[in-house]
Amino acid sequence: MTCIRPSKFAHVVYRTRRFDEMVQWYQTVFGAKVQHRNPVLAFLTYDDEHHRFAFANLSLLQPEESEADRRGVIGVDHVAYTYASLNDLFETYARLKESEIRPYWCIHHGITVSMYYADPDGNQMEFQVDSYASTEEANAFIDEHFSANPIGVEFDPDDWLARLRAGESASNFLVRQVHEPMSPVRGAMTD
Numbered sequence: 540m541t542c543i544r545p546s547k548f549a550h551v552v553y554r555t556r557r558f559d560e561m562v563q564w565y566q567t568v569f570g571a572k573v574q575h576r577n578p579v580l581a582f583l584t585y586d587d588e589h590h591r592f593a594f595a596n597l598s599l600l601q602p603e604e605s606e607a608d609r610r611g612v613i614g615v616d617h618v619a620y621t622y623a624s625l626n627d628l629f630e631t632y633a634r635l636k637e638s639e640i641r642p643y644w645c646i647h648h649g650i651t652v653s654m655y656y657a658d659p660d661g662n663q664m665e666f667q668v669d670s671y672a673s674t675e676e677a678n679a680f681i682d683e684h685f686s687a688n689p690i691g692v693e694f695d696p697d698d699w700l701a702r703l704r705a706g707e708s709a710s711n712f713l714v715r716q717v718h719e720p721m722s723p724v725r726g727a728m729t730d
């Protein structure tokens with residue numbers, strides 16, 4: 540099978556116990572603005588991408604740990620690559636599956652359809668497709684839905700692949716129709 544390449548690099552997500560300080564730092568250094576923020580997650584951007592950085596607040600997600608600088612917990616959570624179309628993402632899924640490389644989390648974030656993979660070291664990466672053509676539409680989705688569900692809704696990749704290959708329109712999948720149940724945050728090392 541041909542190897543479909545991502546169309547661009549999209550964002551980095553960090554896990555932190557210095558949530559407020561980190562969000563402020565990226566605003567100061569990059570001139571980033573906060574797209575959405577709640578006590579657990581913050582999304583920032585500095586250009587026309589819906590988010591370039593996100594921060595997960597470990598003080599709330601893992602309150603039992605206290606070592607502020609413990610490696611493997613604090614730091615990069617994942618990096619994200621955007622594919623040009625849903626077909627590209629799912630044909631990549633099919634190609635990788637033949638090599639026994641499977642995503643550990645398939646999640647419709649509302650603004651992206653995403654599959655998360657881990658490399659052999661456990662470094663996590665998100666392969667995604669934008670649900671909306673414009674940042675305005677993505678921002679409107681964030682404003683409407685992220686308060687109730689900032690994570691997303693899981694999907695079955697084999698089911699979607701079969702339906703796409705059977706000719707079902709990508710638009711049926713890109714715009715999320717259901718907004719619950721909210722998925723737990725899954726990680727390469729924990730599942």
Ligand SMILES: [Fe+2]
Nearest residue numbers: 550552619665
């Ligand atoms: Fe992401």
